[in-house]
Every structure is written in C-alpha cells, then in structure tokens.
Amino acid sequence: MARTRPTTLRLWRWRRNPLRRRSDIVEAWMLLAAGILVVVGGLLAGLVTQAGVERDLDRQRSVRQAVTALLVEDATNKPPAGAADDDRVWATAHWTALDGSTRTGQTKVRPDTPAGTRVTVWTDEHGHLTSKPVTHEEAQLQAALAGTLAAVITSGAVVGSACAARACLDRRRMEQWDADWARADTPRGGKTG
The missing domain is CATH 1.10.287 (Helix Hairpins)
Known part of the structure; x- marks a missing residue:
C-alpha cells in the first residue's frame, strides 16, 4: 500500500488556490x-x-542638591510618616536656598531627633524640598x-x-x-x- 504524504498548510493563504478568498x-x-x-x-x-x-x-539628579537644614521642632511624639518609611516622622525645618532666601518646610527625620539638629534635605532648582535623587x-x-x-x-x-x-x-x-x-x-x- 502506498503512503501518502500529509499536506502542510503553512503559508496556504499566499499560494494560488481556487478556494482562497479575498x-x-x-x-x-x-x-x-x-x-x-x-x-x-x-x-x-x-x-x-x-x-x-x-x-x-x-536631569533630576543634576538639578537636585543636598542642603543642610536646621530642625525647628522636636520630632518626638509625632505619628509615623508612613508604613514604608522606616518609622520616620515629619518635622519642620529651616534651610537657606541657593538664592540666599530662607525657606521652611516639612522633612522626614528619625522620631528621636531634637529641635536644633542639623539634617540633610534635598532641594530642586527652585529651592523647594524634594526627594533624594536616584543613583545612576x-x-x-x-x-x-x-x-x-x-x-x-x-x-x-x-x-x-x-x-x-x-x-x-x-x-x-x-x-x-x-x-x-x-x-x-x-x-x-x-x-x-
């Protein structure tokens, strides 16, 4: 008995075929x-x-700069800033912007940080507080x-x-x-x- 080869259907749409439709x-x-x-x-x-x-x-890494700020208030007895922030709290701090103006804002610090402590904060090109830039x-x-x-x-x-x-x-x-x-x-x- 003769064996027949199975037909392959690959690329059948490209070949001429009377059953092929538009x-x-x-x-x-x-x-x-x-x-x-x-x-x-x-x-x-x-x-x-x-x-x-x-x-x-x-660009963010090039315009953000570390600035030393002075805490205005104690960070004790404050609620945590968030669950994923390693128990840091928000506290008010003063810093001098690059243009020489004095700024005040909230920054995250450890809960046992007393008023008058110097902390490092990150500012953008306008002197506003921002997050630390990512590394390369x-x-x-x-x-x-x-x-x-x-x-x-x-x-x-x-x-x-x-x-x-x-x-x-x-x-x-x-x-x-x-x-x-x-x-x-x-x-x-x-x-x-």
Missing part, C-alpha cells in the same frame, strides 16, 4: 504586518521610553523596566488589534458562507423543502 489574502497581509509591528514597534517603543526615562532621571544605577534599572513595560504594552496592543481584526474577518467569512449555503440550497431560484 478575506484570506487580507488576513495573511494583516498578520504579516502585525508581526512586523510587534517586533519593530515594540522595540522602538521600548528604546524611546527607556531613553526618555533615563534622560529625565539624569537605579536610574538605569528604572529606565530599563519602563522600556520593557512600554515594549510589552505596545506589542500587546498590536496583538489585540490583530485578534480583533481577525475576529471581524471570521465573522464576515461566516456571513459569506451562510449566503453561499443559502444559494446552494435553492435550485433554480426556488425554495426547497
């Missing part, structure tokens, strides 16, 4: 475009996002994570759009098949049954 060709081109967009678009979105985040964090290594890590997230989101959006378009094509094919079956079921224009 929607099959549209689907093939759409899937090719979606595949290219997933790779290229995801990569570009990730690289652009990574560069933007790293540039922003580098932390900036690179945050930028890489943001770039990866942007690439995944972009690729997911492309894949989701391709799946939605493919579902629309499938719905249209089903409608065409229903119409073809209805025509095949009515010989010479009359109803059967």
Whole structure:
C-alpha cells in the first residue's frame, strides 16, 4: 500500500488556490504586518521610553542638591510618616536656598531627633524640598523596566488589534458562507423543502 504524504498548510493563504478568498489574502497581509509591528514597534517603543526615562532621571539628579537644614521642632511624639518609611516622622525645618532666601518646610527625620539638629534635605532648582535623587544605577534599572513595560504594552496592543481584526474577518467569512449555503440550497431560484 502506498503512503501518502500529509499536506502542510503553512503559508496556504499566499499560494494560488481556487478556494482562497479575498478575506484570506487580507488576513495573511494583516498578520504579516502585525508581526512586523510587534517586533519593530515594540522595540522602538521600548528604546524611546527607556531613553526618555533615563534622560529625565539624569536631569533630576543634576538639578537636585543636598542642603543642610536646621530642625525647628522636636520630632518626638509625632505619628509615623508612613508604613514604608522606616518609622520616620515629619518635622519642620529651616534651610537657606541657593538664592540666599530662607525657606521652611516639612522633612522626614528619625522620631528621636531634637529641635536644633542639623539634617540633610534635598532641594530642586527652585529651592523647594524634594526627594533624594536616584543613583545612576537605579536610574538605569528604572529606565530599563519602563522600556520593557512600554515594549510589552505596545506589542500587546498590536496583538489585540490583530485578534480583533481577525475576529471581524471570521465573522464576515461566516456571513459569506451562510449566503453561499443559502444559494446552494435553492435550485433554480426556488425554495426547497
């Protein structure tokens, strides 16, 4: 008995075939475009996002400066600033900005810090209190994570759009098949049954 080779269905939408419909060709081109967009678009979105985040964090590191401030009040008997802040509390402090003006604001200190203690605070280019800038290594890590997230989101959006378009094509094919079956079921224009 002779063995027959199974036919492969890879790239069947691209080959000439009397059963190939226009929607099959549209689907093939759409899937090719979606595949290219997933790779290229995801990569570009990730690289652009990574560069933007790293540039922003580098700018923050260059404009933020450490300034010595003087605590105005005792930090004892104050509630913690937050659960993740290693039990530090908010206390009022005075400092001199780069333009020479005296500023007052709230900063986080240990709960046992008395008034008159010198503490280090971070200020922005306008002399306002801000958080400590991230290190270069932390900036690179945050930028890489943001770039990866942007690439995944972009690729997911492309894949989701391709799946939605493919579902629309499938719905249209089903409608065409229903119409073809209805025509095949009515010989010479009359109803059967």
